[in-house]
Amino acid sequence: MTFKIIPNSKFSATDYRSVIGDGYRSLPHSLRLLAENAARHSEGGEAALDVLAREGDAVPFRPARLLLHDMLGIPALIDIMAMRNLLEEQGRDPLSVDMSLPVDLVIDHSMSINHWADRFALQKNMDREFEVNRERFEFLKACETRFPRLRVIPPGGGICHQVNLEFLGQTVLPSHEDDNLLVPDSCLGTDSHTPMINALGIMGWGVGGLEAEAVLFGETTPVNVPRVIGLELTGAPSDEIMATDIALVIAEKLRAVGVVDTFVELFGPGYRTLSVADRATIANMAPEYGSTMVFCPVDERTIGYLRDTGRGRSANLTEIYSKAQDLWVDGSDTNVEYDEVVGLDLGRIGRSVSGPSRPEQRIDLADASERLKLKGETERRVPVQGTSHDIGDGDVIIAAITSCTNTANPRNMVAAGLMARNAVARGLKVPPHVKTSLAPGSRVVASYLEESGLQGPLDALGFEIAAFSCSTCNGMSGPLHPAHEATIKADDVKGIAVLSGNRNFAGRIHPLASRNMIASPPLVVAYAxxxxxxxxITCEPLGYDHDGDPVMLSDLWPSADEVTEIVEKFVTPTEFSRNYAAINDVNVHWNDLAADAGTYEWVPSNYVSFPPFVRKIDKVAGPVGPLKGLRPLVILGDSVTTDHISPSGIITPESEAGRYLQQQGVEPRDFNSFGTRRGCSDVVVRSTYANYRLRNEMTPDNEGSWTRIEPEGEITSVFKAIETYLDRDQKLVVIGGKEYGCGSSRDTAAKAPWLAGVRAVIVESFERIHRSNLVNMGIAPLCFPKGVTRRTLRLDGSETYDIDIDEDLLGARLTVHRKDGSYDMTPLDLRLYNDGERDTFAAGGLLPRAFRKFLAGAA
Known part of the structure; x- marks a missing residue:
């Protein structure tokens, strides 16, 4: 089933077309890649025929490599290390738990912007990052020492998806199992924005940490052959817009179409007008509309990007392989059949932003002030004590150029730098109430901004480089000026955060930001x-120059030719090669860490602790029985994100996690964040539904982490309710609406409810990754039948719930028992999509199933 792909060379390739015949010509290019992978990982390649059939059957998929970041990678590695220890306790060989494929872990989620608008901000933040995260980093160093296939990119090296796009991704490469076999690069990652790598023609998407663990253990992951939505691009973008504007339009359009669990594939004449960096900005935001991938087939621009970023060998292999395997697009292939086609004229797109709390809430720039204004909001001003300035409703309190989504796009960054240069030349300044920061996703950005002379004017406006990490986009925005925080709290000032990120969920960026707005990097400068x-800002002055004349947005916006000239001169292959050759040496603190390769010793820690869900694994799985007498922990509405379920950002002293840490002797300045403490189960359980902007319908008059204990009816914090129910051995259920679990792929959004005693979640619909995480934790993912919701059932939280799951794990039934003795019954859809998921659920989750295999010596 292989053939010589390059004559007179050692390289062969899997001939997936010999399995499925000429029918491959109608397959979208993303399904051709899926068929090739399925052919390699099934007996006789027969699973490729299921791809050809396109009937939704599950096929085995195994990526070429895994991509982790520290926030989700550490919990996964803790599970693996704990399983080694547990196996050793059982008298088995702990080394049998190992990594079966190459794994890259990028430490990019730990940096908080504690210092800003300071030429030493980067070094100060890196020093502080290491000070508060030392225990986590020591654990990662221990893992790198013990697992030969694990490579760790140290803190300060960049953001995982930008590093993946600019350095790690190869598009075509020799198999790690057989270096004579060329295979398409493919990548699963423990972050929902992993589809950014789709821009290079690489199949990849985000998975939960638990699914990643299964792949680490050598398993294939079952993928139901998805519907493929063809996004037909026509026209060409105008000179005045950024890739961000295109991405926001697509997010709005595809969320409205409904593309959850689908592949989206770009095609059409407009596709060829987009650079790989533009495609990456678009693909990065796939999870914002629920798509598994936004696939960008290989063409001449793909090859050019590989060469331009210092990967000439990969470019050569990719071009030969893609043409030989009919994976190359040049506009002549008209046989592809998509399940649905959605059209978009790039020439009709204008400048836009999104907000106040969802990426798909796109707003034309001219309408932003009116649409984002709160009801009754006026231009009131409140003096900031101890300063000579004031602050008011609608003020920008954070302006952050951040995230891989936009900083991996040189045109975005150069445009922002030119905006800053033009503003400084006119004498404009950023008001003192705006916290400014620049956090590129790679050090290449810093190099070309410095060499082009654009970093100087950015510095002058307060956009000094403060980090090479996710920072503000991941909720690690850090504190505001103390006087500003005090005034905002005392006078209930309704400020806003503006960032060039990919997510603006309520409560994510900063607890004191009433709204969050996504904008392109040059527009972040404008709003600052x-x-x-x-x-x-389209018709009112951004400020006034030295002579008192108004300065308009159009006065500062650079021309497309000016941006192109700088990009072509300063963004070079040499810059990429030089920066990535030195990536292992960017952090002296990391290099100074020492680690041994012996048995890992678990020491008391609020960062890394032995997980209860590993300690409690039974040697033998029990039967899946009915769930009787469940109490609801919370009843939630639509679009509940993983940030609501298990927040990532700032831990406040008054939160349950904050109180716990103080009891452990941790000072508030050292709290770090919810995300960085996901390796400690005591913090994780206290993070359950701990978002400051949570709306629980059981406590409609309270915003935040509140619920009601039943049958007493006592209103209390969610964690106090969890403690009460755990003491009673009372199992719990969560009720929700549409799109439950959208947002980040964090598996703690399933682990935290499990620790709290939640054993079922009943909603109208799930987002893809979170549903998978629930399955892998043994929590039943259930959906109401069409026409039935929490509202039609009149659920108020005083009820108890019985869930009877069918023996074949294909369905379930719900009985709602009310206080007055009445009850309602309704069927439920048990969202287990294939036999592999049913086996995992029946075993009580992935970790119990995997451990029993290791224990039996069968893994």
Missing amino acids: LTGTILKD
Whole structure:
């Protein structure tokens, strides 16, 4: 089933077309890649025929490599290390738990912007990052020492997806199992924005940490052959827009179409007008509309990007392989059949932003001030004590150029730098109430901004480089100026955060930001200058120059030719090669860490602790029985994100996690974040539904982490309710609406409810990754039948719930028992999508199933 792909060379390739015949010509290019992978990982390649059939059957998929970041990678590695220890306790060989494929872990989620608008901000933040995260980093160093196939990119090296795009991704490469076999690069990652790598023609998407663990253990992951939505691009983008504007339009359009669990594939004449960096900005935001991938087939631009980023050998192999395997697009292939086609004219797209709390809430720039203004909001000003300035509703309190989504796009960054240069030349300044920061996703960005002379004017406006990490986009925005925080709290000032990120969920960026707005990097600069969203920056001045004349957005916006000239001169293959050759040496603190390769010793820690869900694994799985007498922990509405379920950002002293840490002797300044403490189960359980903006319908008058204990009816914190129910051995259920679990792929959003005693979640619909995480934790993912919701059932939280799961794990029934003795019954859809998921659920989750295999010597 293989053939010589390069004559007179050692390289062969899997001939997936010999399995499925000429029918491959109608397959979208993403399904051709899936068929090739399925052919390699099934007996006789027969699973490729299921791809050809396109009937939704599960096929085995195994990536070429895994991509982890520290926030989700550490919990996964803790599970693996704990299983080694547990096996050793059982008298088995702990080394049998190992990594079966190459794994890259990038430490990019730990940096908080504690210092900003300071030429030493980067070094100060890196020093502080290491100070508070030392225990976590020591654990990662221990893992790198013990697992030969694990490579760790140290803190300060960049953001995982940008590093993946610019360095790790190869598009075509020799198999790690057989270096004579060329295979398409493919990548699963423990972050929902892993589809950014789709821009290079690489199949990849985000998975939960638990699914990643299964792949680490050598398993294939079952993939139901998805519907493929063809996004037909026509026209060409105008010179004045950024890739961000295109991505926001696509997010709005595809969320409205409904593309959850699908592949989206770009095609059409407009596709060829987009650079790989533009495609990456678009693909990065796939999870914002629920798509598994936004696939960008290989063409001449793909090859050019590989060469331009210093990967000439990969470029040569990719071009030969893609043409030989009919994976190359040049506009002549008209046989592809998509399940649905959605059209988009790139020439009709204008400048836009999104907000106040969802990426798909796109707003034309001219309408932003009116749409984002809160009801009754006026331009009131409140003096900031101890300063000479004031602050008011609608003020920009954070302006952050951040995230891989946009900083991996040189045109975005150069445009922002030119905006800053033009603003400084006119004498404009950023108001003192705006916290500014620049956190590129790779050090290449810093190099070309410095060499082009654009970093200087950015510095002058307060956009000094403060980090090479996710920072503000991941909720690690850090504190505001103390006087500003005090004034905002005392006078209930409704400020806004503006960032060039991919997520603006309520409560994610900073607890004191009432709204969050996504904008392109040059628009972040513009909003930083004007300092408010209450002005229409398309027709009102951003400020006034040395002579008192108004300065408009159009006065500062650079021409497309000017941006192109700088990109072509300063963004070179040499810059990429030089920076990535030195990536292992960017952090002296990391290099100074020592680690041995012996048995890992678990020491008391609020960062890394032995997980209860590993300690409690039974040697033999029990039967899947009915769930009787469940109490609801929370009843939630639509679009509940994983940030609501298990927040990532700031831990406040008054939160349950904050109180716990103080009891452990941790000072508030050292709390770090919910995300960085996901390796400690005591913090994780206290993070359950701990979002400051949570709306629980059981406590409609309270915003935040509140619920009601039943049958007493006592209103209390979610964690106090969890403690009460755990003491009673009372199992719990969570009720929700549509799109439950959207957002980040964090598996703690399933682990935290499990620790709390939640054993079922009943909603109208799930987002893809979170549903998978629930299955892998042994929590039943259930959906109401069409026409039935929490509202039609009149659920108020005083009820108890019985869930009877069918023996074949294909369905379930719900009985709602009310206080007055009445009850309602309804069927439920048990969302287990294939036999592999049913086996995992029946075993009580992935970790019990995997451990029993290791224990039996069968893994």
